[in-house]
Amino acid sequence: MGSLQRLGRWTLGVLERLGRGHLFLLRTLLAMGTLVRRPGLLLREIYSVGVLSLLIVAVSGLFVGMVLGYQGYITLVDFGAAEALGTVVALSLVRELGPVVTALLFAGRAGSALTAEIGLMKTTEQLSSMEMMAVDPYKRVIAPRFLAGVISMPLLAAIFSAVGVAGGYFIGVGVLGVDSGAYWSQMQASVDFHEDIMNGVIKSMVFGVVAAWIAVFEGYDATPTSEGVSRATTRTVVHTALAILALDFILTGLMFGDI
Amino acid sequence: MTTRRIEITVGIFVALGLAALFMLAVQVSNLGEYRGGDGYEVHAYFNNIGGLKVRAPVTMAGVRVGRVTAITYDAERYQARVSFTISARYDQLPTDTQASIYTAGLLGEQYIALEPGGEDEVLRDGDVILFTQSALVLEELIGRVLVNLTGN
Incomplete structure (x- = not known):
């Protein structure tokens, strides 16, 4: 009986949290209107969420692209198809690695910071004092951070993919001696703008919404103690990673599954 | 960080992102052919x-x-x-x-x-x-x- 009760309590707890998360998202979306009148709030958050993530995303993209250049070449050269290296590098970056790795890096670099910041605001009762002064924390704190994440993610993913393609070019053409014209022409022949690049952009938009949502919600929902904030930060990274990988599987099935 | 500096860096960031998307469209995909x-x-x-x-x-x-x-x-x-x-x-x-x-x-x-x-x-x-x-x-x-x- 006791274990059944624990199971029930756990299930109800999960459902309650899910419900709170969705109500939170709804209130955030409703609070979005103020950002039209005060774009300065949004700019500051895009700076801390997007611009400060730029370096890690660009450097990771470069290395991932260079690794793809090596691994793709080693596999393809056995089949005499080293010219298809451009296709391999571009398709894997644009379709999968760009959106997914960027979202994972985003969760670690920006998502955890968002959670810790909002959680500490709650712990030190800054959010309650805002409410005392009739300032809506959803409008002042949550909505700008959420929207900044949503806007930054597709841009970061595009930068990741572009830098990665350049990294693959550097290794494939510069180091391993694949023909430069073949690298680009094979890539252009098999990468479709609507099918591949736009689907990648849609993926990164979805990931942006999910990653930003989880980060701000975990911060807002954190237990207001130092331990609670640290737990919320961990949960942000873990939950975002799981949600993004599972969503990526579903989106890939929907977008590319019907071949 | 003054507001001006923040605005400029955000502008650079957005421009970089759009430039990357443009590069993917023109240089990587077949969009160039449709001209x-x-x-x-x-x-x-x-x-x-x-x-x-x-x-x-x-x-x-x-x-x-x-x-x-x-x-x-x-x-x-x-x-x-x-x-x-x-x-x-x-x-x-x-x-x-x-x-x-x-x-x-x-x-x-x-x-x-x-x-x-x-x-x-x-x-x-x-x-x-x-x-x-x-x-x-x-x-x-x-x-x-x-x-x-x-x-x-």
């Missing part, structure tokens, strides 16, 4: 299209001039109906142009090669190419060789 209008659509009937896929290239003397846009089965003719778009720049194809399905390399993708005929009339939007050559299916070829060998 200068769509072109015109031509149809051809084949007995067997082998492994031809939608979006496969259509070439003329080895130069890509268009793309396969649709492949359907025509139940009345018992043939495959292949539609392809040819870039508007190449509007001088004679009506007796021949279309053949070839394979790029031994195991590569299949494409349509056009060979010009001698007519003065040129192909227009919606025309049908009369002379076609089907894809070579490897098993068929091996079968024929085996029949020839055992026959003698």
Whole structure:
């Protein structure tokens, strides 16, 4: 009986949290209107969420692209198809690695910071004092951070993919001696703008919404103690990673599954 | 950090992101080909299209001039109906142009090669190419060789 009760309590707890998360998202979306009148709030958050993530995303993209250049070449050269290296590098970056790795890096670099910041605001009762002064924390704190994440993610993913393609070019053409014209022409022949690049952009938009949502919600929902904030930060990274990988599987099935 | 500095760096960030997207569109994908209008659509009937896929290239003397846009089965003719778009720049194809399905390399993708005929009339939007050559299916070829060998 006791274990059944624990199971029930756990299930109800999960459902309650899910419900709170969705109500939170709804209130955030409703609070979005103020950002039209005060774009300065949004700019500051895009700076801390997007611009400060730029370096890690660009450097990771470069290395991932260079690794793809090596691994793709080693596999393809056995089949005499080293010219298809451009296709391999571009398709894997644009379709999968760009959106997914960027979202994972985003969760670690920006998502955890968002959670810790909002959680500490709650712990030190800054959010309650805002409410005392009739300032809506959803409008002042949550909505700008959420929207900044949503806007930054597709841009970061595009930068990741572009830098990665350049990294693959550097290794494939510069180091391993694949023909430069073949690298680009094979890539252009098999990468479709609507099918591949736009689907990648849609993926990164979805990931942006999910990653930003989880980060701000975990911060807002954190237990207001130092331990609670640290737990919320961990949960942000873990939950975002799981949600993004599972969503990526579903989106890939929907977008590319019907071949 | 003054507001001005923040605004400038955010502007640079957004511009960089859009530039990356633009580079992906123009340099990485096939969007560059679509410049200068769509072109015109031509149809051809084949007995067997082998492994031809939608979006496969259509070439003329080895130069890509268009793309396969649709492949359907025509139940009345018992043939495959292949539609392809040819870039508007190449509007001088004679009506007796021949279309053949070839394979790029031994195991590569299949494409349509056009060979010009001698007519003065040129192909227009919606025309049908009369002379076609089907894809070579490897098993068929091996079968024929085996029949020839055992026959003698």
